[in-house]
Amino acid sequence: MKPFMARVVQKFGGTSVADPEKIVRAAKKAALRHAAGDQVVVVVSAMGKQTDLLVRLAGQITDSPSARELDMLLSTGEQVSVSLFAMALQSMGHKAVSLTGGQIGIRTDSSHTRARIQSISTDHVRGLLEGGAIVIAAGFQGFDPDGNITTLGRGGSDTTAVALAAVLNADRCEIYTDVDGIYTTDPRVHCGAARLATVSHDEMLELASLGAGVMHSRSIEFAKKFGVPIIVRSSFEDGPGTEISSGLTSRRTVSGVALAKDEARVTVEDVPDQPGASHQLFAELASNGISVDMIIQNAGTGGTADISFTVTNQDVPAALEITNSVAGRLRAAGVTHDPDVAKVSIVGSGMVDAEGVAATMFDALSAAKINVHMITTSEIKVSVLVDRKNAQKSVEAAHKAFGLDGFVDESFPGDAAPVQKSDPLEVVRRLEGMEDLAIEDCQLDMSQALVTFMNLPDTPGVAAAVFEEVGRAGLNVDMIVQSFPRNGRAEISFTVPASDRQRALAAAKNIAQTRGAETTDVPEVAKLSITGVGIRSHAGVADKLFAPLADAGINIDLISTSEVRVNVLVAAEHGERSLSILRTAFELK
Ligand code: ASP
Ligand code: MG
Numbered sequence: 001m002k003p004f005m006a007r008v009v010q011k012f013g014g015t016s017v018a019d020p021e022k023i024v025r026a027a028k029k030a031a032l033r034h035a036a037g038d039q040v041v042v043v044v045s046a047m048g049k050q051t052d053l054l055v056r057l058a059g060q061i062t063d064s065p066s067a068r069e070l071d072m073l074l075s076t077g078e079q080v081s082v083s084l085f086a087m088a089l090q091s092m093g094h095k096a097v098s099l100t101g102g103q104i105g106i107r108t109d110s111s112h113t114r115a116r117i118q119s120i121s122t123d124h125v126r127g128l129l130e131g132g133a134i135v136i137a138a139g140f141q142g143f144d145p146d147g148n149i150t151t152l153g154r155g156g157s158d159t160t161a162v163a164l165a166a167v168l169n170a171d172r173c174e175i176y177t178d179v180d181g182i183y184t185t186d187p188r189v190h191c192g193a194a195r196l197a198t199v200s201h202d203e204m205l206e207l208a209s210l211g212a213g214v215m216h217s218r219s220i221e222f223a224k225k226f227g228v229p230i231i232v233r234s235s236f237e238d239g240p241g242t243e244i245s246s247g248l249t250s251r252r253t254v255s256g257v258a259l260a261k262d263e264a265r266v267t268v269e270d271v272p273d274q275p276g277a278s279h280q281l282f283a284e285l286a287s288n289g290i291s292v293d294m295i296i297q298n299a300g301t302g303g304t305a306d307i308s309f310t311v312t313n314q315d316v317p318a319a320l321e322i323t324n325s326v327a328g329r330l331r332a333a334g335v336t337h338d339p340d341v342a343k344v345s346i347v348g349s350g351m352v353d354a355e356g357v358a359a360t361m362f363d364a365l366s367a368a369k370i371n372v373h374m375i376t377t378s379e380i381k382v383s384v385l386v387d388r389k390n391a392q393k394s395v396e397a398a399h400k401a402f403g404l405d406g407f408v409d410e411s412f413p414g415d416a417a418p419v420q421k422s423d424p425l426e427v428v429r430r431l432e433g434m435e436d437l438a439i440e441d442c443q444l445d446m447s448q449a450l451v452t453f454m455n456l457p458d459t460p461g462v463a464a465a466v467f468e469e470v471g472r473a474g475l476n477v478d479m480i481v482q483s484f485p486r487n488g489r490a491e492i493s494f495t496v497p498a499s500d501r502q503r504a505l506a507a508a509k510n511i512a513q514t515r516g517a518e519t520t521d522v523p524e525v526a527k528l529s530i531t532g533v534g535i536r537s538h539a540g541v542a543d544k545l546f547a548p549l550a551d552a553g554i555n556i557d558l559i560s561t562s563e564v565r566v567n568v569l570v571a572a573e574h575g576e577r578s579l580s581i582l583r584t585a586f587e588l589k
Contacts (some may be wrong), residue, residue, distance in 0.1 A: 005037040006171040007129070011044070011139065011161035015178040016235035017081050018048035026176065026235055027088035030134055034094060039129045041168065043139045043161040044085055046077025051140075051154070067112030071141075071151045074113075075101070078138035078157070086136045095133040099125070101141035101149070106160070108142035108150045115142060115150035116218075116436075117159070120167045129168075137164060158219035166226035173228050175215065176235035181242035182207070182214060184404040185257040190396050192405035196242050196255060203255050204244045205533075205563040206347040206381050217563075220244070221533045225438060251411070253357055254348035254402040259395050261342045262313040263293065265373065265385060266323055267484050270304040270333035276550035278307055278559075281326045282543040288322055290315045294343065294383060295542060295559055296374050298483035298491045304333075308374060308484040310385065313339060341373065342391035345383040346398055358382045358480050359467035364401035366461035368393050375463060375482035375492070378562035382480070437541060439532035439586040444579040448478060449501040450522040450557065450569060451508050452493040456515055458485035466492060466511055473507035475500055479527075479567060481558055489517075493558055495569070498524055525557065526575025528582060530566045542566060548585045554578055 010033070012026045026044075034040045045051075054073050058065040065073075082098035089096035105121030128135050139157025142150050152159050158175060165173035179187075180195060182204065187193040199207070201224035208217035214232065223230050223244065233241025271277045278297060285292055293310045311319045316339055327335050351357045358375075361382055365372055370393060374385040386394050399405055456462050463482060470477060478495045485491070496504045501523055508519045535541050542561060545568065549556060554577070558569040570578050583589070 004039045007039040007041075007168060008033055009041045009043060009161050009165040009168070009170045009173045011157060011173065011175050012042065012085075012235060013157065013175070013177045014045040014048050014050070016176050017044055017085065020084070022235075023047075023081070023084050024088050027085055027092065029176070029235070031089060031092050031094050034134050041125065041129070041135045041137060041164055041170070042085060043137045043157055043164060044078065044081045045139050045157040046074075047081050047084075050077040050080070068148055071112045071149050074151050075138070075141040075149045078140055082136045082138045089134055089136070095131070096136060097128050097133050098136040098138070100138045101160070102143040102147075104137055104164075106142035106163075108144055108152070110144040110146070110148065110150065112148070112150055114153040115144065117142060117152070117163050120163060122167050125164075125168065152218075153216075155216040156218075158216040159222065162219040162222040162228055162230065165228045166222055170228065173223070173230045175230060175232045177214070177232060178234065178236070179214065179232075180234035180237065180239045181232050182244070182256075184255065184407060185395055185399050186259065189259055189392055190257075190399055192396070192399060194404060194407040195409065197240065197409040198243045198245070198411045199255055200349050201244060201246045202380060202564055203347050203349055206345070207256050207258050218534075225533050251350065252348055252409075253350040253354045254346045254404065255350070256347050257395050257398045257402075257404065258345045258347060259342060259391055260293070260345075261388065261391055263310045263341050263343050263385065264313050264316045264319075264337060264339040265308060265310050265341050265484065266316075266319055266335065266337045267306055267308040268323060268327045268330075268332045268335050269306050269486065271307055271327070271330055272332070273303050273305045273555070275553050275555045277305075277330055278556065279543065279546035279550040280330065281307065281323065282546055284322050284326055285311075285319060286543045288318060290319050290322070292542065293561075294374060294376055294385065295561055296376060296481055296483045297556070297559060298493075306483060306486065310341070310343065340388045341385050342388045342394075343383055343385055344391065344394040344398060345381050346402065347381045349380050351380050351382075355476060356467075356471045358477065359464065359471050360401055361398050362464035362467055364397040365394055366464035368397040369460050370394050370397070371458070371460045372463055372482065374484050375480055376560045377480045378560050378565055378567065381562055437532065437534040439530060439535075439588065441532070442528060442530045442579065442582045442586060442588055444575050445527040445529065446524065446572060446575055447498055448495040448525055448527055449498045449504065450493060450495050450525045451501075451504050452491065452520050453508065453512055454491050454518045454520065455489045456492060456512075456517045458488050458490040462490060462515070463492060467494075469511050470494070470504075470507060473503060475504050475507065479558065479560055479569075481560060495525065495527070522557070522571070524572040525569045526572050526578060528568050528570065528575075528578055530582065530586065531564055533564065535561070535563060535566060544585060545582065548581045549578060552577065552581055554581075
């Protein structure tokens with residue numbers, strides 16, 4: 001075997017290989033790296049808008065092409081670009097071999113057009129690399145157990161690249177694209193967006209799934225699971241790009257503001273407040289392949305509670321049909337929905353140690369006169385639901401409030417902790433079910449109290465005013481949830497350390513009184529946190545969590561979900577039992 005400096009995966013997106021000239025330019029980058037002594041695997045997307053063209057072509061034959069044939073068709077786009085790329089390298093005097101997903105041995109499940117990788121064999125690629133060749137791998141495609149060609153979903157070449165980097169134990173994965181890195185927010189939405197020098201896997205996971213384009217969120221799941229550092233940079237200009245890796249410590253509180261523009265809200269009103277209600281609803285949505293985003297249940301009065309959730313706009317008709325039928329069975333009062341909402345989120349690993357982050361965001365929105373419909377928070381993000389017409393204004397307000405306008409990121413990739421290279425045997429062991437959901441841990445926290453405001457006026461600025469006062473009282477707030485208001489009245493819940501309960505209550509009573517609202521509290525709640533990778537991209541995780549609790553007759557008081565974590569609150573007396581139920585459900589020791 002020839003000694004080599006490093007093993008690198010370079011991925012070139014569609015715009016980077018849009019024409020022959022660009023292919024040659026990209027090939028030069030790979031050639032340069034190879035000449036420097038590195039082993040190089042290149043992953044390419046289809047040229048330019050080729051995949052869109054192919055989709056349109058199918059549409060000219062039939063309105064409903066079968067998914068299998070669609071995959072057969074779409075995979076040709078990458079077959080064109082890999083072969084041209086290899087020719088470019090060969091004409092520069094390099095040894096290069098192009099391979100389809102099938103030739104590499106990228107095994108997936110059989111869900112055509114959105115297949116998940118199950119395993120990747122590495123022998124063939126390793127052999128070629130060791131023989132001195134540059135390997136050009138077709139992104140986005142694989143084959144199922146019956147030998148059918150599958151694709152990984154639009155944008156899936158990122159996932160191919162990171163997965164290959166993981167199984168080959170590559171030193172890094174470089175993503176060449178048409179932007180020069182990851183930005184604090186989408187520069188097309190807000191011109192004050194700034195490039196980040198570094199961002200952590202967790203932050204990127206949240207940002208990618210919260211609507212910050214750039215990377216396929218499943219690729220970040222891989223990167224986190226297998227510890228692959230990623231560098232995102234422009235293929236057209238030289239620059240440092242953005243490094244995505246674990247163990248980064250930045251001094252920022254908030255790293256980015258993400259916008260999911262095409263959200264819709266669905267609310268089931270007055271659901272009899274009994275264990276199992278949310279389970280029925282979310283089980284049915286999940287089994288129909290509808291992935292639910294925000295889930296919020298209010299504390300409930302008079303034996304009923306409202307359950308609100310968001311889905312993407314395209315899932316609205318199916319979601320409504322299912323929700324209406326479940327609501328009927330549960331004897332809920334009715335179902336309302338709003339197709340014109342957007343979710344704005346702030347994300348930052350630094351939030352964990354900072355105080356008043358949510359309050360700062362609410363304050364900025366309030367100053368911009370934007371009404372907030374729903375709120376959820378998790379350890380590293382705060383998400384709010386607003387009217388779609390206010391989406392851009394909300395992003396701008398939040399971006400500015402956290403000092404991100406024109407921000408110069410002085411952290412540099414060298415700050416990152418050195419990568420923990422996995423033992424090759426360990427990687428091989430984990431290859432089975434590569435893209436499976438990985439629930440890593442379930443923990444119980446009995447140290448918190450829950451305070452709820454009911455009947456707050458639903459006007460812009462209420463959340464801001466409430467949390468400004470809460471902050472002034474020196475209370476350290478953990479979770480915050482605002483459910484969808486009814487009849488002009490909003491309900492907001494938050495948790496504080498149980499030792500601060502008296503102070504929290506006194507402050508809350510004051511705040512409520514001046515606004516004609518009431519408060520209730522639960523002196524001791526049990527907070528269960530499930531952490532892992534793939535939580536949101538696998539439909540039905542939330543349900544896997546509701547079902548066993550419902551079966552045990554345990555009612556969930558509050559829930560918040562994020563990419564890497566689901567938090568649920570249950571009554572303190574059910575804490576220990578819930579923990580063991582969930583550990584069993586997720587097969588944790
Ligand atoms: N060519 C595929 C698409 O356009 C895959 C990719 O670009 O990542 O979605
Ligand atoms: Mg692409």
